[in-house]
Amino acid sequence: MADGILQVQNLTRRFGGLIAVNDVSFNLMEQEILSVIGPNGAGKSTLFKLIASFLRPTSGRVVFQGEVISGRAPHLVARRGVVRTFQEATIFKGLTVLENVIVAHHLRSRAHLLGFYLGTRQARADESAFAKSADEILGFLGLSALAGEQAGSLPQGHLRALGIAIGLATNPKVLLLDEPFAGMNHDETMHAVDLVRGVRDRGVTVMLVEHDMPAVMKISDRIVVINFGQKIAEGTPAEIQRDERVIEAYLGVEDEAIGL
């Protein structure tokens, strides 16, 4: 029995002649914050899609709580508790903020879809439970005041928070955050770092892909470094900052980029 809640085992993905992810293995521990970093084009996003099963691996596998999840449909993986968010502002633009979060409660519904149409007792119970939980999630992420707004009209920072709210609504065990701090200024990032910590404190294991090194060093329990599709290092932020291969991989980038 392998360690942790989720194991990435010898994961490889080729696109034609290009090996985007090459034999990557690591374990995700329960309730930790693990960051995957690496230079642009290192294969981080591909790795992410593989774990959430939005892509099929060429070889290798992803095991979640003792069960192979790679190769399954994304909604089935989400059903087991591995849920991803997206880069940029990926939300349901035409719905209100509250509706976005309520819709995302799909996995918590006990009533059948037809039950929701007919308005059965179970469906109504679900509806009120969703509304209550959505209120709570919006409050947690500081979006309560915007509940009635059309989601498409929110400013960037709030969109990112709404993306996390949608992820939380699914009641995930593992939440994969795709560049949650991209495009944020320092204050926004520090606020978002607190939010992500809060998410972990709710009992969710968090894995994130991120470019913002200071934020990554601040937030992560452990870091996995990818370069040219291969894992070159794994360890605590302090270990990663000292690792020669990591420094080499980032050569040409200013020293401060990795928080030195």
Add this chain to the structure above:
Amino acid sequence: MRLGLQIALFALFALVMLIVVPVVIEASGRGEYYYTLTLIALLAIASAGVWITFSIGRINIGQAAYALVGGYTSAILVTTYGWPFWWTIPMAGLVSAGISVLIGLPILRLRGVYFAMVTLVSTEVARLAALALPITNGAKGMVNLPLPGPIALGPLTIVPDFAEMANPRPAFYILSVVLLLIVFAGVWRLVHSRLGKLFTALQQNEELASSTGVNIAGLRVIAYAISSFLGGIAGAVFSAVSQSVYPSSFTTQDSINFMLNCFLGGLGYVFGPIVGTFVLRFGWDLLFQTAKYQLLIYSSVLILLMLILPNGLLSLWAVRPEKRGQR
């Protein structure tokens, strides 16, 4: 728009269609309008189906295929198998829905213009199938279909025998309008239920929806099956009204019209297809007097309307019915 107001408007519409319109037609002696309005009601039902496929973000230009399937299903069940017409209505819907599931599973993966193109072809495929299959009687079509019989509950006759009426047209009109009201009440409920919200989620971002655990492939098929069910029942009643069904009863032009009805009425409004069908049908008939310029004027007006009112005629109504955030 408030829920109460919507229900009041719907009741008013029902009242006008079921009582005021027949009274006016009887008083004015313009009996031919029964047929026109029957047709509009049936076309609006089929258009409602197309509207539902729009609501998951798919452009459906193939509804006529399912109307044709429904028409033939009803005709074959009535003539070959001796079913009472009334039972063939839901059956026609189910057969259309069943076929749409088989077709939908592979093609609903396609998006945008690709899905539209495949559906566009499907009407032609349905026509050719009707020509070729032995059971549909080829190009001669199925004619002299019997009129609907009575519906009786024990000794109580709920619907009289259409064949014993001097003129069955008012009866067909009432039948179609009642069906129209049921269908649109059902679609309205759908849109305002969780299912409707999930459809919107699908339309907005399928990847995100699937990341929240929604079986997007399954949900797409459900929407398409509901859509085709409505096409099927409209086709079934149409075959009874005209007492016949031919391979050319529903053509690609009808498929395009169903889609235009939705556009014209407004994709954001449940009742858009009704408004669109009324305006398109009556508009076309009114322009009849312009003879050879009919198509030119008609098309120009349509283009202008879409430029000026891209969200459909109902967007003239200042407030969107499902204006967000006043739940």
